[in-house]
Amino acid sequence: MVICMTKVTERKSSWKVDEETVERISDLVNIRLSEEEASLFAKQLSGVLGYFKKIDEVDTQDVEPTFHALDLKNIVREDQVSPSLPNRAALENAPRKENGLFKAPKIL
Amino acid sequence: MAELLSALETRNRILSRELTAYEYVSMILEKIKQTDHRIHAYLLVQEKTAIAQAKEIDRKVKRGERVGLLAGLPVAMKDNICTKGVRTTCSSRMLESFIPPYDATVVEKVRGEDGIIIGKTNMDEFAMGTSTETSFFGPTHNPWDLSCVAGGSSGGSAAAVSAGEAALSIGSDTGGSVRCPASFCSVVGLKPTYGLVSRYGLIAYANSLDQIGPIGRNVRDCALLLDTISGHDSKDGTSLQSNGEYLRSLSDSIEGMKVGVLSELFGSGTDPRIERHVRREIQHLVEIGADCEEVSLPILEYALPAYYIIALSEASSNLARYDGIRYGFRAQDEGLDWKSSASKTRGMGFGPEVKRRIILGAYALSAGYYDQYYLKALKVRTLIRKDFREAFKKVDALAGPTMPVPPFKIGERVEDPLAMYMCDIDTVPINLAGICAVSVPCGFIEGLPVGMQIIGDVDNEKKILRIANAYEERAGYTERCPQL
Numbered sequence: 001m002v003i004c005m006t007k008v009t010e011r012k013s014s015w016k017v018d019e020e021t022v023e024r025i026s027d028l029v030n031i032r033l034s035e036e037e038a039s040l041f042a043k044q045l046s047g048v049l050g051y052f053k054k055i056d057e058v059d060t061q062d063v064e065p066t067f068h069a070l071d072l073k074n075i076v077r078e079d080q081v082s083p084s085l086p087n088r089a090a091l092e093n094a095p096r097k098e099n100g101l102f103k104a105p106k107i108l
Numbered sequence: 109m110a111e112l113l114s115a116l117e118t119r120n121r122i123l124s125r126e127l128t129a130y131e132y133v134s135m136i137l138e139k140i141k142q143t144d145h146r147i148h149a150y151l152l153v154q155e156k157t158a159i160a161q162a163k164e165i166d167r168k169v170k171r172g173e174r175v176g177l178l179a180g181l182p183v184a185m186k187d188n189i190c191t192k193g194v195r196t197t198c199s200s201r202m203l204e205s206f207i208p209p210y211d212a213t214v215v216e217k218v219r220g221e222d223g224i225i226i227g228k229t230n231m232d233e234f235a236m237g238t239s240t241e242t243s244f245f246g247p248t249h250n251p252w253d254l255s256c257v258a259g260g261s262s263g264g265s266a267a268a269v270s271a272g273e274a275a276l277s278i279g280s281d282t283g284g285s286v287r288c289p290a291s292f293c294s295v296v297g298l299k300p301t302y303g304l305v306s307r308y309g310l311i312a313y314a315n316s317l318d319q320i321g322p323i324g325r326n327v328r329d330c331a332l333l334l335d336t337i338s339g340h341d342s343k344d345g346t347s348l349q350s351n352g353e354y355l356r357s358l359s360d361s362i363e364g365m366k367v368g369v370l371s372e373l374f375g376s377g378t379d380p381r382i383e384r385h386v387r388r389e390i391q392h393l394v395e396i397g398a399d400c401e402e403v404s405l406p407i408l409e410y411a412l413p414a415y416y417i418i419a420l421s422e423a424s425s426n427l428a429r430y431d432g433i434r435y436g437f438r439a440q441d442e443g444l445d446w447k448s449s450a451s452k453t454r455g456m457g458f459g460p461e462v463k464r465r466i467i468l469g470a471y472a473l474s475a476g477y478y479d480q481y482y483l484k485a486l487k488v489r490t491l492i493r494k495d496f497r498e499a500f501k502k503v504d505a506l507a508g509p510t511m512p513v514p515p516f517k518i519g520e521r522v523e524d525p526l527a528m529y530m531c532d533i534d535t536v537p538i539n540l541a542g543i544c545a546v547s548v549p550c551g552f553i554e555g556l557p558v559g560m561q562i563i564g565d566v567d568n569e570k571k572i573l574r575i576a577n578a579y580e581e582r583a584g585y586t587e588r589c590p591q592l
Contacts, residue, residue, distance in 0.1 A: 022467065029424060029470045030431070030447060031463050032455030041464060047526050048468060052413045055484050058491065065486030066493060068316050068346075069302045069542020075345045089209040093435035104433050105441055105449040 017045045112589050115181050115275040115329040122180040125169060129162035129180030133224060136182045140227075140273045143592050148248050149258075149268035151187050152195055153227040158182060161224045168222075176221030177336050183218050184274035186265050187228040188235055189320070190309040191215055194225075198311050199243035200233045202430050202437045202457035212309020213341045214278060214320055221336045226274055229264030233459045234427065235285055235313045237261050238531045241522050242461040249518070250292060251590040252557055256515040259289030262323070266293040269323050271592055276333050277323045282313050283415055284510075284535025286321040287547035291510035291559025294549040294585065296330040296576065297323045299535075301566050302542035303348035305334075306341030314422035315346075317415075317539040326586040327548060327577040331355040334569065348567070357570045358577045365575065366503040367393055368403030373508025373534045373561065375409070381553050386509040389550040389560055392582050393507070393575065403506060405495045408537050410488050415536035416529060417472050417485035424469030427462070430454060464525060489540050496541045500565040505572050509534055510547040510559035534561060544569050548576040549585040 019042045026033050026041075033041065087100050096103035113121075121127040137155055144150055165180045185191060188198045190208035192215075197203045215225060232242040240248040240263025248263040250256040251271040258267040262279025266289030269277050279286040281299040290297025298321045305320040312318060322333035331354040338350035369390055374383045394400050432438030432453035439456050441449035458466070472481035499506065512533055521528045538545040543566055550560035560579070564572035580586055 017471075021471075025467050025470050025474065026463075027451075028474070029428070029466050030450045030454055031458065031466060032451040033463070034455075037460070037463070041467065044464065044525050045468060045471070048416075048529070049471065051526055051529075052417055052472070052481060054413045055410050055417070055481075055488050058407070058410050058484075058488050060484060060487035060491070063487040063490050065483055066489040067486060069493070069540070070346060070348070072303075072346060077342070085209055090434075092209060093206055095432060095436070095438035102433050105444055105446045107446045 017042050017049060112272045114326055115324060116332055118275060119179050119181055122165070123169065123175065129165040130159065132180055133158050133162040133182055133226070136226060136273065136275070143271055144273060146249060146254055146592070147251055147267050147271050147273070148246060149184070149229055149264040149271065149273055150227045151197060151199065151230050151245055151264070154194065154225060158224050158226050165222050176223070177332060178218060178221040178223030178276070181223050181275040182226035183223045184227055184229045184265055184268040184277035185215065185225055186231055186262050186277070186279045188231060188280060188311040189214060189278065190311065191225065191228065194228065196228065196311070198234050199231045199245055200458065200462070201244045204244070204437060206435055208309070210309065213306035213343060214337045215309065217337050218278070223276070223336065229262070229268055229277065231264055232261035233462050234311070235261040235280055235282055236423070236461050236465050238284070238288055238528050239521065240264065240289070241518065242459055244459055247518055250515050251592060252294065253515065253555065255517055256556065257292065257518050259292030259515065261285040263289045265323050266290050266295055266297060269293070269295045269325055270590060272589065276329055278333070278337070279321055279323055280310055281319050281321045281539065282317045283419060283539050284532050286323060287510050287535050287545060287559070287561060288531070290323055290547040292515040292557060294557035294588065295323055295325055296327050296546065296548050296586065297321060298330050298334060298546045298569070298573070299538055299544060300334065300338065300569060301348065301544045303346045304338050304350055304567070304569070306344040306347050308341055308343035312426045314419040315426065316422060317419055319539070327546075327573055327580050328355060328358060330546070331358055331573050354569055354573055358574055360574055361397065362393070362575050362578045363397035365398045365505070365571070367398045367400045367575065368499060368503035368506045369400055370506040370508045370563070371402055371404040372406070372408040375512070375533065377530055377533060378509065378512040379514065382509050382512060382514065382558060385551060385553055385558055386560055389583065390507050392579060396578050396582050398575065401503070403499055403503060405499060407488070407491050407495050411492055411537040411540055412529065412533050414485040414488040414492070415532070415540055417481050418489065418540070420465045420469030421473050421482050422469070424466045424473065427466055430457065432457070461525070492537055493541045496543060496565070505568070505575055506563040508561055510561040514553050514556040514558060538563055542566060544572060546572050546576050548580055550583060551585055
């Protein structure tokens, strides 16, 4: 039997997320939730986040994070102009538009 | 039944003029009409353009002109892959009426080889799911048992091939979304090495994990489609060179190849029937010349939580683009400011699973939890990559089940997100490590399909496809078709 490295030890963990936290995060990500959704999500998220805590069991001291699976470095190209989407095509899917521009709700 | 011939065989018949592309495409369209109201693999069928393209290919064949690798073969495309001028919804209300102004690179490559895009297939909303039940348009049914799920998130693509409603199909795999439905529908599905297939035009879920993959009725068909879609694309910064010729290298012997039976893929959540069955099937590899030994990578116990933390963190950032301004659904927002308009639009446009995942991801990235969840998960990812690399110094490939359970009933897990996430336990490690894996049909348990997963190192598609092909020839499960 081949055993590869990294030793692990099990630990129990739990996590509690309340409705207020769900509402605070949903406000950050701009998703309006109904009261029922917020209360259901609080319950479900507590379970899921409790499970996520399982990774605490792994010793990651002196381990570098992997943001990406490939060891690619920056890809560069010549700064040359190439054809892009015409204005009309870019606006085709916009729910609201005016004078060749997207129409957004007021920001302030 | 010609609609259930392999794609390669069909193509050969079209080239030798025993069958016209027009006849074949008409037959597939007829099959879709007869059966898809029960399966719901498709969200959209491109009947007219498919027939026109088939006639054009027949003209080329008749005139003796060069035709492509996929000459006359109907290919079903997952609905998160952009098709110019053809609705692409991600199975979401958010993109219900989105018509892309450009084609994804895989779409261009399929067409460039005379493949026919026959339609767009159902999926979990934004590819977030393991059963195709989170689709805004309703679930896809398993062709082997209509009361069961087809798997996900590329459920429509796998079910279409399984049911004879397409010759080949394309899915995307972020944590198992090609392999899971391939396993559940008894077809072959490959998750290529990260970067082997261009992601240009694939609507993003989690960029560092997403990869487009081919689905076919057997390993040869799958290799044929990989030959078509792999290769470098300057429009995708993470794209790799491919040395191609996957189909041609299939016939080499697997004599003396070392296959590790990966213990962690038979973990505590595995249905004992799956464990017994898959272990028995792996023995066939020994009979055809492979050396099998048990391999253990204990770190994989942490792959599932690490995967979900990373995938959902990336998703919460990716899906911030849906604000109802440039494209997609926009709620009635008269008199509302930007934040209220976006919040209302996103609250109405996204389904519950997508909202849950965005919120979970944002939570993992939020102040105070970034180090604890996100950064920690990225470090676990480093360890997983490292241990796979070590394992591949000792073995050519790793094997185990694709899914810990057989296809389950529609509705059975939908109320319990964690129970659904647990189904991905055997597939997510591969995406975290950026390596490749194929799911090949390996039999049935009480009439429901089981898949064997064969895992290879970066850029080792040829090896794993060769093993899968040798196994398939020995076992013969891909010859069976569902009774519809």
